[in-house]
């Protein structure tokens with residue numbers, strides 16, 4: 001892996017062109033651009049994309065913001081589509097129909113709805129068959145494109161349009177699914193959890209590893225949505241940092257079965273610091289909901305301890 005140089009990386013040509021129609025400050029597009037910057041110069045990519053905000057707003061036929069080949073498939077089959085493309089590519093290369101010095105990489109993007117829920121079976125199949133591809137989930141914790149419905153990635157007690165907060169409900173009643181661990185249990189070569197913090201080195205280095213490690217790789221990227229999470233657009237970097245420093249979104253990787261923590265907060269912050277910034281958790285700060293905050297903290301602690309245990313082995 002090459003050393004990380006922020007200036008060099010940021011000056012690379014953009015592979016997702018400006019002019020798309022994602023909201024200003026959307027975490028998804030920042031995540032996509034960061035992942036694609038990890039492609040080496042000269043390498044080409046085939047991009048897959050499940051239905052969701054990213055697809056709907058970057059690929060309005062006959063316009064596209066994607067500089068690479070791009071396939072929009074249905075919600076449920078992003079994993080299957082890209083595994084088929086990778087297989088066809090290998091077959092054509094074997095027959096000499098694609099020159100030996102041409103290098104394609106296969107990268108699929110899906111939102112949490114398209115990945116944790118509806119496309120889960122095809123993702124699981126593609127990972128288990130160990131296709132040489134990267135599946136990137138941009139996790140904004142709800143079905144944003146259709147109006148902020150809860151998914152299995154939505155955090156506990158979040159206010160969404162299908163888990164509305166009111167006198168009878170405190171928001172989503174279930175904990176979020178831990179998809180990165182589930183994919184790690186597929187025993188694939190590389191899995192990582194990341195987001196946009198600091199100088200972007202974490203997401204860059206993990207993306208490069210994911211793209212250039214032979215076999216299947218999965219990246220889970222926290223991609224805040226200012227609209228659905230209800231925070232000030234300009235605060236995205238603060239929100240991501242708080243997600244990591246409260247251990248709500250730990251940064252880790254699983255490289256050929258070896259779990260490794262990428263970042264240990266100097267001082268683990270209380271979960272309130274992350275939740276307070278977002279309108280979807282506003283109700284948790286009413287005096288009568290104090291116990292809900294305690295429960296949220298317990299859940300974060302439980303998962304953090306579990307991760308530390310896995311990384312210690």
Ligand SMILES: Cc1ncc(C[n+]2csc(CCOP(=O)(O)OP(=O)(O)O)c2C)c(N)n1
Pocket residue numbers: 028051052053054075076110111112113114115118140142143144145146151
């Ligand atoms: C099978 C199927 N069900 C529902 C839809 C409607 N739909 C389109 S985009 C979307 C939300 C996608 O959510 P997510 O994958 O989290 O991506 P986000 O919009 O949050 O970026 C839904 C429900 C669809 N296109 N296909």
Ligand code: SF4
Pocket residue numbers: 021022023025026027028053057140144145224225226227228
């Ligand atoms: S609704 Fe959220 S996820 Fe969709 S484009 Fe806007 S900020 Fe991004």
Ligand SMILES: [Mg+2]
Pocket residue numbers: 111112113138139140141142143144
């Ligand atoms: Mg989503």
